[in-house]
Amino acid sequence: MVVTPPQPLSNPRALRTRKSLFDAAAKLFVSQGYEETTMADIAAEAGASRRTAFNHFPNKGDIPMMWVRQIADHAIAEVESLTRDDLVEGVRGYFRVISEAVESQPELSRQMMLGWTAALGPALYESQLLSDVTPFLENAQQNGQIPGTVDIAVAARALSDVLQGAVFRWVREPETVLHERVDTAIALVLAAVTSPR
Template structure:
């Protein structure tokens, strides 16, 4: 198949996936995650059920895409925030917090979907793919203690963020950003190079 034909098919596939995602997000806010079916999502997006299942084999894949989309935006924007790795980690998590807080009901429904699908048990955090290389870069630059296990530090940041988000979705007694900022500072203090 010529490259231009493949590129066009890939673009249409991305557009269809985006339409399905947007339909799902709107329906989750309107009806709730549990009350929304893949058939509902396909109908709202103007696609067949088969097409919906081709893009999202399980409804639980949609919250995973929600997380990945926010992380992708945050990693690009945080890259230019500073040359200092700790500052980029702060910026990255801050941006994700802003996106979560900007759409509280969507965030609530996506988190409900993620936990209903046993996301915390079945899947690694999407944040690990971004935080681990940042922390490794910090070690290489002398901004993160070389004796720190980067995988443990990344997992701790990710777990703190996810736990804070789950609490915020349930209680909303304070800004998510405040809780995450406090947790980030604790972890960054623990990984700071020893003099």
């Protein structure tokens, strides 16, 4: 079984409802904790019915999945808005934006990571980041920035795993500077990926 985030919506009313439920969940996770927050609490905070809440988020663990997707979408938009000839640096920028976003709201990020873990995210979850990073790496390989002998799927997974590990350590050790730790680790992986074989 693979855990996936809620599907994108196109209906404006449904989008507003989902955003209202997500915002209510985020507020409650910060104020009372992920474990102590129920779907009924989220529905009440959003002014929606429990049925509506469950229609948008079939279980509470879907909310952290959406949180990850929103951060990743923001990172893609930031990186794509820049004019970059260096696709490898674009990958590094993508992870930098994500780690800075996580770090900017420490308690929300902590609660979302706890929720993701409670929903068996690490065991069942195929990283959404792989589909974001893989095209950057493939383009970099086509442009000669990454040797043709590099397995892009392995490289993308290594980069995703580095971020995940750094975030989990940061949740346990919040006094560390997450974006610096992530940037250093991502740079090491990219240096290995771009080295001539």
